[in-house]
Amino acid sequence: MSQITTHVLDAALGGPARGVGVVLATAAGVEVASGVTDEAGRIADLGPERLDAGTFRLTFATGEYFAATGRDTFYPVVSIVFAVADGGEHHHVPLLLSPFSYSTYRGN
Template identity: 55%
Template sequence: MSLVTTHILDNADGDPASGVVVTLSDSTGQQIASGTTDDDGRVADLGPETLPPGTYRLHFQTGAYFSAKGVTTFFPEVTISFTVSEAAHYHVPLLLSPYAFSTYRGS
């Protein structure tokens, strides 16, 4: 399993958000890895097994997801910054709707 994983739940309909492209980048904007959410809304293998301490970003291309559903959204993309401080598993979920989103540190 990679050090960073994520999943997306579409809170508007209560289903996982599949087919969303997610990229992981460092603080300089250098892309480290990318993946696409599966039928369960998850990207289980996003990048290397180790990352040096620092700030990283997950970028979710949510506009294409909503467009494919025929739904207008205020957030065509979502970027979440987080800090890696030690060699541990970092699970960063995204709770999404067309006009709101939230996140937390998962397990």
């Protein structure tokens, strides 16, 4: 199982957000991995099997996604900073997105 997974849902359309670019980086900005959401709005394998404990950032290219769907957005980029306490655990970081709001939580 991958260390980091994500799922992006477009709340305004009521479905998955396909084609969203995502970058996983350290708090210092060193890129660890990147990917693009699939037809289900998921990236099931983002990053290494194990991370060192520390702070990481997932950055979602929301402006490019909304432009591709012909919509404006207030948030051209969404960055979620989170802490990894146990590098062997799985971390699922979902994003619920609309052009003018977003939310996230620690999934499983």
